[in-house]
Amino acid sequence: MPTTPSSTKGRIGVLLVNLGTPDSPQTGDVRRYLNEFLTDARVIDMPAAVRYPLFRGLVVPLRAPKSAKVYQQLWTERGSPLLFHGLDLQKLVQDTLGKDYLVAFGMRYQKPSIESALEQLREAAVDRIIVLPLFPQYAAASTGSVQEKVMEIVSKWWVVPSISFISTFVDVPGFTGTFATLGKEEMAKHHYDHVVFSYHGIPERHVLKGSHKGYCKLGNCCNSYNKNNRYCYRAQCFETSRLLGAALGLSPDQYTTAFQSRLQSRLRDPWLQPYTDEVLKEFPAKGIKNVLAFSPAFVADCLETTIEVGEEFKEMFEEAGGEHWQLVPSLNSHPQWVETVADMIRQN
Numbered sequence: 001m002p003t004t005p006s007s008t009k010g011r012i013g014v015l016l017v018n019l020g021t022p023d024s025p026q027t028g029d030v031r032r033y034l035n036e037f038l039t040d041a042r043v044i045d046m047p048a049a050v051r052y053p054l055f056r057g058l059v060v061p062l063r064a065p066k067s068a069k070v071y072q073q074l075w076t077e078r079g080s081p082l083l084f085h086g087l088d089l090q091k092l093v094q095d096t097l098g099k100d101y102l103v104a105f106g107m108r109y110q111k112p113s114i115e116s117a118l119e120q121l122r123e124a125a126v127d128r129i130i131v132l133p134l135f136p137q138y139a140a141a142s143t144g145s146v147q148e149k150v151m152e153i154v155s156k157w158w159v160v161p162s163i164s165f166i167s168t169f170v171d172v173p174g175f176t177g178t179f180a181t182l183g184k185e186e187m188a189k190h191h192y193d194h195v196v197f198s199y200h201g202i203p204e205r206h207v208l209k210g211s212h213k214g215y216c217k218l219g220n221c222c223n224s225y226n227k228n229n230r231y232c233y234r235a236q237c238f239e240t241s242r243l244l245g246a247a248l249g250l251s252p253d254q255y256t257t258a259f260q261s262r263l264q265s266r267l268r269d270p271w272l273q274p275y276t277d278e279v280l281k282e283f284p285a286k287g288i289k290n291v292l293a294f295s296p297a298f299v300a301d302c303l304e305t306t307i308e309v310g311e312e313f314k315e316m317f318e319e320a321g322g323e324h325w326q327l328v329p330s331l332n333s334h335p336q337w338v339e340t341v342a343d344m345i346r347q348n
């Protein structure tokens, strides 16, 4: 009887990566996290001779104790939400994909490191690796930084396996679809006059640096999403708003796209506008008193969603005369999102 030839192919390795978070909300751990994050040349694109002394010597020491207080508000029994949601997603995607895949999870900054996650895949002799940075819209400071780190590590291996990256997923229907499911649940509970899609900001300079043959000029260039601005962060944010607005049954005048989390610096370089905190203060005077807010640059709840949008913006809105501000929770490990991630991997 002929014997069945054994396959030479191992499992497919999957690396899910998110940004990173401190090990604890104590100032020392927050300082270590910020030092790693804010000396990344893709985040702070200054010459190393300026970046290191300015950020390690001045910005981080001043910021760490203030950030630590905010992380203390965010911290849960399971630790940082960004971390535990990432681990939950890893487990559920692994269960969904089954034994032909091995799913690992890493963080760009701090723990679990990308190195340790890649090592797990190498130990298991995976056939190839699919890397999914968990950022819907490509930005050099987020997705690009993860890609650079993965390539830096893998390039030192003697045997470099086949490797592919999923660089943006704004147009994957399950991404906006899951946000729409969560948004409709909130809309069924309360009446809203207006919706805000608040994205993490980046310096305008970053958009211009990534502009393909000068196509992106921070103007109407982002009104359509096409091959020239496929990786333009601003264009992807506007496209996310259009898709999400349509999935929620909203007309363009019923929602606003805005940008949050700008790192205030004495350099006063402009970040993507309009700024969410400025926009929301003007709403009550326009008769907008009930606002539903989404944070669609994040697929897991974190400091920027729960605290900044859910608490700080709510307080500002109410102080300006608003009545009801509600944050839609992030995708976290929602079953529709788990299925969407598994599908992105299967189709890669």
Ligand SMILES: C=CC1=C(C)c2cc3[nH]c(cc4nc(cc5[nH]c(cc1n2)c(C)c5CCC(=O)O)C(CCC(=O)O)=C4C)c(C)c3C=C
Pocket (backbone or CB within 6 Å): 019, 020, 021, 022, 042, 043, 044, 063, 067, 080, 082, 135, 139, 141, 142, 200, 201, 202, 203, 261, 263, 297, 298, 301, 302, 303, 304
């Ligand atoms: C959505 C993707 C992200 C992009 C793009 C991004 C750019 C970016 N961020 C900073 C500075 C900070 N961001 C901070 C927190 C933070 N940022 C992201 C994601 C993106 N950042 C996430 C998911 C988080 C939350 C992490 C968590 O632990 O919950 C912080 C730290 C918090 C604080 O001290 O305020 C800083 C600082 C810059 C400068 C930048 C682009 C240039």
Ligand SMILES: [Fe+2]
Pocket (backbone or CB within 6 Å): 200, 261
């Ligand atoms: Fe950030």
Ligand SMILES: [Fe+2]
Pocket (backbone or CB within 6 Å): 215, 216, 217, 218, 221, 222, 229, 232, 234, 235
């Ligand atoms: Fe653009």
